[in-house]
């Protein structure tokens with residue numbers, strides 16, 4: 016079993032070097048580095064150096080398309096959407112959203128550019144982070160609306176179902192959106208694999224009936240070129256019982272075993288209220304009992320440095336999570 020942690024918010028090499036050394040001492044096996052559009056444009060050389068430092072410290076390196084096109088999770092903004100207003104998702108109110116459409120051919124060409132730059136960092140894996148169509152509860156989403164109803168999506172929908180795409184979110188719309196995001200992922204995963212890269216896919220663990228819920232995880236697990244099936248059941252954030260971890264941990268573990276790939280679970284090292292830190296330790300124990308291949312915490316130092324998601328007691332949360340991950344790893 017390998018343990019990991021995400022790292023973001025610092026591009027100063029001497030600090031990154033000290034942090035990587037500490038993460039190795041803390042017992043981690045890998046570090047998921049965000050590689051946003053901002054990094055791609057302005058920090059590419061620096062990121063190559065950070066990648067080198069990470070591997071030199073004996074840690075595996077993930078590259079995460081953090082917020083790229085706002086199709087992926089992450090707090091980073093997207094320059095692509097600002098410069099390509101004709102590639103935006105169109106929501107059910109017929110207005111554009113601040114999010115690229117994964118079915119748009121121009122956005123896909125941009126993703127190939129991103130992949131080629133990310134692979135220059137020589138990552139062990141590309142971490143496909145929470146790919147999604149517009150979600151009304153996320154930044155940039157709009158209450159009661161869904162996407163995408165752009166012309167590309169309308170065309171694909173008509174090809175599949177033989178009639179125009181409705182404005183209401185029907186079961187056919189849900190089936191289309193799930194097929195479309197999978198088609199996009201098969202594209203980026205295939206493009207990565209064909210260039211010699213490895214792929215980790217982290218799907219959002221939305222329950223049935225919730226926006227963005229995956230109806231058939233197996234169809235994602237069998238995408239050619241996938242190496243790790245991952246998910247991030249942040250039960251505190253989603254105000255769900257801790258059983259959320261076991262439910263989705265079983266899904267990724269069993270499907271990974273079936274398709275001969277690795278499984279991964281992420282744990283919530285952010286926005287945890289005081290007095291509830293121990294629950295993250297219990298969640299890690301659940302993952303260890305399930306026997307998933309990889310367990311990771313988002314993010315470094317329990318996100319003490321990012322005020323927006325800083326937990327009440329970052330030091331305590333970080334201590335609980337690193338101790339339990341070490342214990343899980345040494346089982």
Ligand SMILES: [Zn+2]
Pocket residue numbers: 104105116117118119163164165166167168169
């Ligand atoms: Zn679209």
